[in-house]
Amino acid sequence: MLMIHIKKYYEGITGDEIPAKRYNSLKISPVHIHKNKKCHKDAILALGDEIVTQIRSQSPIPVKYTSERASEKVAAEH
Template structure:
């Protein structure tokens, strides 16, 4: 997967998180994701960092 695609997927997962929070009023806790310190806006971070962030965010969203 290309870095651009990872950034796009990362942004989509953040949109899902925000959408869920606004529609339900519940906060989605993402401790595993937050520890990494990588957001979709950090385009300078490497591909592996974004991949780890996507996996952590996905895991946190599922739980």
């Protein structure tokens, strides 16, 4: 179920759809409790691979640290 939530969250914040052809071809979802453990494992690994492939293909811009952007203020809880 977690991988489905990660997929939906990523799609929601980026607006990009993650193609999940392999996952969908397995025709298994987290609520299919009658399926065996291997089927669920294969589905999780397929979906995870498709999520990672999509994220890697976007090649995010690296964020660099500069002292000009750093703040001297530190938040502390009492």
